[in-house]
Amino acid sequence: MGKSAVLDVERSYGYGREDVEARSQEEPGWLRERRLEAFEVWERTPLPTTRSEEWRYTDPKLLKWNAVKLADGTDPASSADAAEARVAGKDAAGTVIQIGASAAEFRLDPELAARGVVLMDLSAAAREHETLIREHLGTRAVTPESGKFAALNGALWSGGVFLHVPRGVQIEHPIRVVRWIDEAGLAYLPRTLVVAEDGARVGLIEEFASPDLEEPAFSCGAVEIVAATAAQVHYVALQRWGQGVRHMSTQRTIAGRDAKLDTLIVNLGGSVARVDLMAALEGPGARSDMLGLYFGHGDQHFDHETRQEHRVPHASSDLLYKGGLDGESRAVFRGLIKVFPKAQRTDAYQTNRNLILSRTAQATSLPNLEIEADDVRCSHAATVGQLDEDELFYIMSRGIPRREAERLVVFGFFGDVLDRLPLPDVVRELRAAIEAKIG
Amino acid sequence: MPENETVAQLGLEEYKYGFITEEKSFFKARPGLDEDIVREISAHKEEPEWMLEFRLEALKIYQSKPMPTWGGDLSTLEATLNEIYFYLKPQERMERSWDDVPQEIKDTFEKLGIPEAERKVLAGVGAQYESEMVYHSLKKEWEDKGIIFESIEDGLKKYPDLFREHFSTVIPPNDNKFAALNSAVWSGGSFVYIPKGVKVDIPLQAYFRVNAERMGQFERTLIIVEEGAQAQYIEGCTAPVYSTESFHSGVIEIIVKPGARFRYVTIQNWSSNMYNLVTQRALVHEHATMEWLDGNLGSKLTMKYPSCYLVGPGAHGSILSIAYAGDGQHQDTGGKVIHAAPHTTSQILSKSISKGTGRATYRGLVKVYEGSDNAKSNVECDALLLNETARTDTFPYIEIEEQSSSVGHEATVSKIGAEQLFYLMSRGLSEEEASAMIVRGFIEPIAKLLPLEYAVELNRLIELEMEGSVG
Numbered sequence A: 001m002g003k004s005a006v007l008d009v010e011r012s013y014g015y016g017r018e019d020v021e022a023r024s025q026e027e028p029g030w031l032r033e034r035r036l037e038a039f040e041v042w043e044r045t046p047l048p049t050t051r052s053e054e055w056r057y058t059d060p061k062l063l064k065w066n067a068v069k070l071a072d073g074t075d076p077a078s079s080a081d082a083a084e085a086r087v088a089g090k091d092a093a094g095t096v097i098q099i100g101a102s103a104a105e106f107r108l109d110p111e112l113a114a115r116g117v118v119l120m121d122l123s124a125a126a127r128e129h130e131t132l133i134r135e136h137l138g139t140r141a142v143t144p145e146s147g148k149f150a151a152l153n154g155a156l157w158s159g160g161v162f163l164h165v166p167r168g169v170q171i172e173h174p175i176r177v178v179r180w181i182d183e184a185g186l187a188y189l190p191r192t193l194v195v196a197e198d199g200a201r202v203g204l205i206e207e208f209a210s211p212d213l214e215e216p217a218f219s220c221g222a223v224e225i226v227a228a229t230a231a232q233v234h235y236v237a238l239q240r241w242g243q244g245v246r247h248m249s250t251q252r253t254i255a256g257r258d259a260k261l262d263t264l265i266v267n268l269g270g271s272v273a274r275v276d277l278m279a280a281l282e283g284p285g286a287r288s289d290m291l292g293l294y295f296g297h298g299d300q301h302f303d304h305e306t307r308q309e310h311r312v313p314h315a316s317s318d319l320l321y322k323g324g325l326d327g328e329s330r331a332v333f334r335g336l337i338k339v340f341p342k343a344q345r346t347d348a349y350q351t352n353r354n355l356i357l358s359r360t361a362q363a364t365s366l367p368n369l370e371i372e373a374d375d376v377r378c379s380h381a382a383t384v385g386q387l388d389e390d391e392l393f394y395i396m397s398r399g400i401p402r403r404e405a406e407r408l409v410v411f412g413f414f415g416d417v418l419d420r421l422p423l424p425d426v427v428r429e430l431r432a433a434i435e436a437k438i439g
Numbered sequence B: 001m002p003e004n005e006t007v008a009q010l011g012l013e014e015y016k017y018g019f020i021t022e023e024k025s026f027f028k029a030r031p032g033l034d035e036d037i038v039r040e041i042s043a044h045k046e047e048p049e050w051m052l053e054f055r056l057e058a059l060k061i062y063q064s065k066p067m068p069t070w071g072g073d074l075s076t077l078e079a080t081l082n083e084i085y086f087y088l089k090p091q092e093r094m095e096r097s098w099d100d101v102p103q104e105i106k107d108t109f110e111k112l113g114i115p116e117a118e119r120k121v122l123a124g125v126g127a128q129y130e131s132e133m134v135y136h137s138l139k140k141e142w143e144d145k146g147i148i149f150e151s152i153e154d155g156l157k158k159y160p161d162l163f164r165e166h167f168s169t170v171i172p173p174n175d176n177k178f179a180a181l182n183s184a185v186w187s188g189g190s191f192v193y194i195p196k197g198v199k200v201d202i203p204l205q206a207y208f209r210v211n212a213e214r215m216g217q218f219e220r221t222l223i224i225v226e227e228g229a230q231a232q233y234i235e236g237c238t239a240p241v242y243s244t245e246s247f248h249s250g251v252i253e254i255i256v257k258p259g260a261r262f263r264y265v266t267i268q269n270w271s272s273n274m275y276n277l278v279t280q281r282a283l284v285h286e287h288a289t290m291e292w293l294d295g296n297l298g299s300k301l302t303m304k305y306p307s308c309y310l311v312g313p314g315a316h317g318s319i320l321s322i323a324y325a326g327d328g329q330h331q332d333t334g335g336k337v338i339h340a341a342p343h344t345t346s347q348i349l350s351k352s353i354s355k356g357t358g359r360a361t362y363r364g365l366v367k368v369y370e371g372s373d374n375a376k377s378n379v380e381c382d383a384l385l386l387n388e389t390a391r392t393d394t395f396p397y398i399e400i401e402e403q404s405s406s407v408g409h410e411a412t413v414s415k416i417g418a419e420q421l422f423y424l425m426s427r428g429l430s431e432e433e434a435s436a437m438i439v440r441g442f443i444e445p446i447a448k449l450l451p452l453e454y455a456v457e458l459n460r461l462i463e464l465e466m467e468g469s470v471g
Helices: A003-012 A017-023 A029-044 A076-085 A110-114 A122-128 A130-136 A148-156 A389-396 A402-419 A424-438 B002-010 B035-044 B049-064 B077-083 B103-112 B114-121 B140-144 B152-158 B160-166 B177-185 B418-426 B431-447 B452-466
Strands: A094-099 A105-108 A118-121 A161-165 A175-180 A186-188 A191-196 A201-209 A217-227 A232-240 A245-255 A260-267 A272-281 A287-296 A301-310 A316-325 A330-339 A346-356 A362-371 A376-385 B124-129 B132-138 B148-151 B190-194 B204-209 B220-225 B230-238 B246-248 B251-256 B261-268 B274-284 B289-296 B301-304 B307-310 B316-325 B330-339 B345-354 B359-368 B376-385 B391-400 B406-415
Touching: A017 A029, A017 A148, A029 A148, A076 A094, A076 A175, A105 A110, A105 A118, A118 A122, A122 A130, A122 A161, A130 A191, A148 A217, A148 A245, A161 A201, A191 A201, A191 A232, A201 A217, A217 A232, A217 A260, A232 A245, A232 A272, A232 A424, A245 A260, A245 A287, A260 A272, A260 A301, A272 A287, A272 A316, A287 A301, A287 A330, A287 A402, A287 A424, A301 A316, A301 A346, A316 A330, A316 A362, A316 A402, A330 A346, A330 A376, A346 A362, A346 A402, A362 A376, A362 B376, A362 B406, A376 B391, A389 A402, A402 A424, B035 B049, B035 B177, B049 B177, B077 B246, B103 B124, B103 B204, B124 B148, B132 B140, B132 B148, B132 B152, B148 B152, B152 B160, B152 B190, B152 B220, B160 B220, B177 B251, B177 B274, B190 B204, B190 B230, B220 B230, B220 B261, B251 B261, B251 B289, B261 B274, B261 B452, B274 B289, B274 B316, B289 B301, B289 B330, B307 B316, B316 B330, B316 B359, B316 B431, B330 B345, B345 B359, B345 B391, B345 B431, B359 B376, B359 B406, B376 B391, B376 B431, B391 B406, B418 B431, B431 B452
Parallel strands: A094 A175, A161 A191, A175 A201, A186 A217, A191 A217, A201 A232, A217 A245, A232 A260, A245 A272, A260 A287, A272 A301, A287 A316, A301 A330, A316 A346, A330 A362, A346 A376, B124 B204, B190 B220, B204 B230, B220 B251, B230 B261, B246 B274, B251 B274, B261 B289, B274 B301, B274 B307, B289 B316, B301 B330, B307 B330, B316 B345, B330 B359, B345 B376, B359 B391, B376 B406
Antiparallel strands: A094 A105, A118 A161, A362 B391, A376 B406, B124 B132, B148 B190
16 A cells, blocks of 8 residues: 555544544445545645634644544443433424434424424434435535534534424424443544524523543544524524544534524533634525533633624624633634625624633633625624622622632623523532532 | 914815825836845845845745634735836935925925924934935934944944844744835834933834835834833835735834833824734843834724733733724724733723724734733723614634733723713704714823824814714
8 A cells, every 4th residue: 555545544533544534334325425535635634734814723633533433323322311311301293313423313293293393313314305315414504614623523423413493393392312421531522403494483492411531532523504484493502522522513504584593601610611603694684693611610612703794794793702711721712704795784793701710720811803895784893801809899798708709790690691581490509510510 | 382383284174195296216126026026125235244144034924824814804915916117216315404305305305294293203204205204303302322323224234233133033923924014115204212310201203105016014113122211113005006015014113221211103194005014023131121112094904903022020012902893994904912921911992983984903812821920911992883885893812821910801882872962962063063072082091192192182073083983
């Protein structure tokens, strides 16, 4: 074989073409082609370095993407209870439980299934709902060109979730997806595709969880959400990985005419988490509320890259990301509001607020604007600050000990994010999670 | 009314500074840049050996650094730099008396209103024509107090120790590609020294004029403000309009010692064929205050981010920036504040106006190092867009390593509000007058800090630019 084989291995960093073929063994030919195309993009895209603007504050090496090997099937029984506990007792119209890289278990309210709602494995959907998947999977939202790691996911995703809500169907309770891993040293590549047709309404809560791991694990995900005319979609990503897990997620949402497509990105766990989220507003009257919440401790490193792309007139977006940073944790926020020429009457707002709770924590905030239309209302704001001594003093003067007063102020800080979330279950969970982190 | 008078005296019209004076140079290096040119420049200036070595070293750094890929479009700059004249000496020696300045040059500056301004409102004036200062003078009362206000070349000759101690300590040649270029070929600029405790209440001024075609101007200014001293410095820049591109790349180093206060004002009105890539930085010591007031109206592309390095406890930095980007112009401006000591405070206020195909970019950095206890910084950027082809960007960087610091950034983008226009027009103003008034109100917070003559000039320029902008 000689030299070229060695080079190939080096270029693909342990992820090989044969892995792509193994993944798509039972998939239709067109899907295999798409995976292979994505793999070519992965191979020819240079690895980002901190010299590139997007990765300036997060060295891609931190993701340990090449120190792991591709996960392929785990014994689902081993962690079934732990994963199951994540959805037990919560209102859900459907659930998906995926353990490791194994096939997921899907449950959907039969009444919804009767009305045409589809919640199933993405690979299987490629066979059973070919037209839909061909149209949406990796074509408009997360394409291989969305980034080096988006290309890797495009080539090697497994355990994909597909949710399709037909025209006019409104689902009251959210769908819950739990992605559970318990094995270190492996790379997981989850993918989620949500398509809401005209006037449909649905919420999807995707939770990432694991126990603390001794060695690194790498989760390289992709999330694609399309909301057609007047559809309403609410997506929540709850990242609660245990220690050791590296989380990379490329997320793209596309909101059509009069659609409402809201997201909440929560980062609490993992060692390193980077979320690259772009919200495209592609129809007049479209609206995206984008919330973010993060709380770091120890040496956690969170990086949020967001884009609000206004391509048409009369759309609006409002972003609010808030984070607390304790220990030696570090947070990066880099957001962009991009208003294209002719996207008049755009309303776009972007706010990032950081609360630094220890001497050694760090925050970097880069709220950017690129405006190429003139009849717009755009603003952004960013702050980095500490607990307000006056607020603490006031609470303590009411006889509350300092530690408790601090907790109250931190909750107050996150209050406006939680208040904007219309999902009471999630708000309760988040409160508990933040409480646990404040300690 | 004095305000009207001043306007009349300034005799402003559409880029009135675009006139060309016949070129009569004393010495002109060949175009392009290599080691020989650098040696030639150094020889003409009869420099000490260390400066020649400094220049040659900087040239190597310049050649080894890649062209920046961020900011404005620099794709044709490489070609421009191969064709421009890096050194052009307009006369044999610098004059102290206005009467001795050659007639053509004198006429040029008369047209620009410099001697008039000197008589009226300035403590001292320096005038640079092409590569050299042609005139430098300081009022006697200030000279008596020990103030030094010289061309940078004379600073090096007359005060070699003071010069060498501070030169290039704030902006070393390897800071960036254009700082390296300037370090290699610098010529002209001012050397200013304000002794301990001396307070100058009227400004010192330098005026920069590029007259020749395909000219590169590389002024270098070094300002030392001793403990408890106070002063302000104003620079103005203009050039004729040629079809070819010219290049201006200055390096301004300022050291503000404990308790001192300094303000540096720039009114940049280069013609629209000029690249203007400037590095300006101040080192601000304990309880000292540095204020940059940066007005960018001209040039094809300006990339300029005045900086304050707050290195002493209690130091304060303030950057006020106003940019006007008309057709074909890109103003990539902003500011940079580094907090490296406790209790340091800073403020950045940026206002930009984009019109036609103009693009105004705010690019800024606030960095708070660990240990800068209780550092506070506030950044505000407002952009006004005058029509649908105009563009604005905001790229703030906020890097915080200190828990007890507090940093805020806010930006807004808007167009002239229909309600505001309606209100003013209902009071009998034309749409054009009403728009101009709104724009003036928009820049007011910065314009009011300018000395009156400059505020009037700025307002007048904006008004001229606004003409025909409606409908």
